Amino acid sequence: MEPVSLPALPRVAFCGGTHGNELSGVYLVRQWQKKKKLEAESVGVTTVMSNLRAVQQCRRYVEKDLNRCFTTATLSTPVSGETPYEVVRAQELNALLGPKGSDGAxxxxxxxxxxxxxxxxxxxxxxxxxxxxxxxxKYLQMKMSSVPVRFLSTSVPSPEAYTLASVGKHSLMMEIGPQPHGLVRADILSAMEEGVQLMLEWIQLFNSGTEFEGGVVEVHTFVRNIDYPRDSETHDITGVIHPQLQDRDFCLLHPGDPLFLLFSGETERYGGEEPLYALFVNESAYYEKGTALTLARRKRVEIPPLRVKRD
Incomplete structure (x- = not known):
């Protein structure tokens, strides 16, 4: 493939506390802000504590999930005294880091x-x-040995993309686990910090003119979410993730594989027509969203050699 030239990345932001009880990002941002900045040559780095009230209360959010508030429609909603805190905060963050879709983002x-x-x-x-x-x-996958590194594409057009990261010209969320909400684990914290440092290392190399080889990477693409089995009248869940699936994120789920262990003792099996990859299995924050796990396809994507575009 022919090399692709793209503009440099002189302005980068790392955000923590978008969900106030996900503490690795919270503690890293606090640490960076005490040092006044996250060091990086050729890169202006901004660190942001996203949901200040939720962080203070160690809750996912106060009134509304902040990481669902960055669609173009929500960002343009008129603010009043009745507007949820997270919508107001999303507009503040959009002004700080964006505006979304603009040259200044x-x-x-x-x-x-x-x-x-x-x-x-x-x-x-x-x-x-x-x-x-x-x-x-590709760089993180090559450099990191402490945890497996994977990639998920949601393929949502920018105006409808609802995440904080979507305000940027390029957007990434770094999800790392397992870690219970409301506490911080040393191994998870260290892996996140290593991932951030390697990301900055790559950006510095890219900005300085390093040409990166192309190659093939494996990408997971979102297909759909699956809810827990529920009682038709009360809507209470009637089963939990099956022990054979628990903790096996990114495993290939075949039709007929155990999916849920019902409270009655019976096993409910995956009834899809094709094998798909299971991820975010039994994420505790998704109970309220009616999601027991996410299903994705995995494909091989050929990426071209890449270098910075010179003026």
Whole structure:
């Protein structure tokens, strides 16, 4: 493939506390802000504590999930005294890091998250063909040994993309787990910090003129979510993730494989027509969203050699 030239990334933001009880990002941002900045040559780095009230209360959110508040429609909603705090905060963050879709937006936003699921380090992008994000993924996969590194594409057009990271010209969420919400684990914290440092290392190399080889990477693409089995009248769940599936994020789920262990003792099996990959299995924050796990396809994507575009 012919090399692709893309503009440098002089302005990058790392955000923590978008969910106030996901503490690896919270503690890293606090640490960076005490030092006044996150060091990086050729890169202006902004660190942001996203949901201040939720962080103070160690809750996912106060009134509304902040990481669902960055659609173009929500960002343009008139604010009144009745507006949920997270919508107001989303508009403040959009002014600070964007505006979304503008030339003045951050070149890259990486939003730091934890999950209770056994995902290792998962980079999430709303695009499956952003060569910057895919090259960062390839670099982390090559350099990191402490945790597996994977990539999930949600393929959501920018105006409808609802995440904080989508405000940037290039957007990544770094999900790392397993870590219970409301506490911080040393191994997970260290892996997240290593991932951030390697991301910055790649950006510095890219900005300085290093040409990165192309190659093939494996990308997971979102298919659908599956809810827990529920009582038709009360809507209470009637089963939990089957022990054979628990903690096996990114395993290939075949038709007929155990999916849920019902409270009656019976096993409910996966009834899909094709094998798909299971991820975010039994994420505790998704109970309220009616999601027991996410299903994805995995494909091999050829990425071109990449270099910085010179004026």
């Amino acid at each position: 951050m070149d890259l936003i990486c939003d730091l998250h934890n999950t209770t699921a056994n995902t290792g380090l998962c980079l999430i992008s709303n695009s499956g063909s952003d060569w910057i994000c895919l090259h960062i993924y």
